[in-house]
Amino acid sequence: MGPVGLLLVVLVVLVTIPTALPQSVIQITPNKHISDSRKLGANDNLYCDSWRFSVETNDAGTWSSIPSRCVGFVQEYMSGERYASDSGVVANYSLAFGEAVKLGGDGKDAWVFDIDETLLSNLPYYEAHGFGSETFNEKYFDEWVDLAEAPAIPASLNLYKGLQRLGFKIFLLTGRSEFQRNATVKNLLYSGFNYWERLLLRGPSDKGKLATVYKSEKRLELIDQGYRIHGSSGDQWSDLLGFAVARRSFKLPNPMYYIA
Numbered sequence: 001m002g003p004v005g006l007l008l009v010v011l012v013v014l015v016t017i018p019t020a021l022p023q024s025v026i027q028i029t030p031n032k033h034i035s036d037s038r039k040l041g042a043n044d045n046l047y048c049d050s051w052r053f054s055v056e057t058n059d060a061g062t063w064s065s066i067p068s069r070c071v072g073f074v075q076e077y078m079s080g081e082r083y084a085s086d087s088g089v090v091a092n093y094s095l096a097f098g099e100a101v102k103l104g105g106d107g108k109d110a111w112v113f114d115i116d117e118t119l120l121s122n123l124p125y126y127e128a129h130g131f132g133s134e135t136f137n138e139k140y141f142d143e144w145v146d147l148a149e150a151p152a153i154p155a156s157l158n159l160y161k162g163l164q165r166l167g168f169k170i171f172l173l174t175g176r177s178e179f180q181r182n183a184t185v186k187n188l189l190y191s192g193f194n195y196w197e198r199l200l201l202r203g204p205s206d207k208g209k210l211a212t213v214y215k216s217e218k219r220l221e222l223i224d225q226g227y228r229i230h231g232s233s234g235d236q237w238s239d240l241l242g243f244a245v246a247r248r249s250f251k252l253p254n255p256m257y258y259i260a
């Protein structure tokens with residue numbers, strides 16, 4: 001092969017390499033993935049936003065307190081615009097679904113609401129208790145409940161009223177106990193919620209049950225009574241999962257605590 005022939009062979013090889021062997025042409029920077037994960041771990045804001053995604057989607061599963069590095073992030077999220085914005089978007093989708101439901105007109109079209117962090121906000125309590133970074137203290141929390149001063153989550157109050165206007169029967173299904181009924185009713189009325197069909201609290205036979213089981217059983221009782229549960233709103237997956245679930249479940253944000 002002469003010099004011209006050799007040149008031709010080199011040219012042909014150079015031209016065909018990109019199509020014949022595409023992988024060999026794309027140069028991947030060594031250790032790119034490792035350096036990315038290090039960056040993720042070093043930036044609290046970035047990490048905590050990803051952590052929040054995982055707890056809201058239930059990818060994180062059961063957890064007992066927020067990571068200490070995320071206290072500032074959760075504080076900012078809850079106290080700033082984002083919590084209100086997220087709650088507002090969820091409420092809008094919920095109402096849009098409610099508006100699309102064809103009601104039976106027999107008074108059996110139901111919507112189930114959880115109470116804490118769904119209708120009422122315990123943010124004043126959690127502001128004083130590390131935004132979920134402290135171990136939950138039932139005694140202190142019960143004292144807060146007794147005050148009956150939890151404000152309404154504005155977007156949820158709008159949704160609540162909107163669903164009532166549409167003709168839904170509202171059922172309030174809470175993990176609070178029967179001994180807290182009076183304080184709960186007082187707080188709901190004080191915050192603008194009224195005319196609910198029924199307020200369901202944990203009775204003696206519900207003690208010790210997982211929230212998912214307790215709430216599923218109560219929903220099943222409603223279905224057995226002829227109610228059609230179109231929608232369900234809750235800040236915990238245990239408000240929404242299990243059996244006798246609503247046609248549509250709406251998960252509200254809550255990066256402060258997890259109830260199994």
Ligand SMILES: [Mg+2]
Binds near residue numbers: 114115
């Ligand atoms: Mg709740």
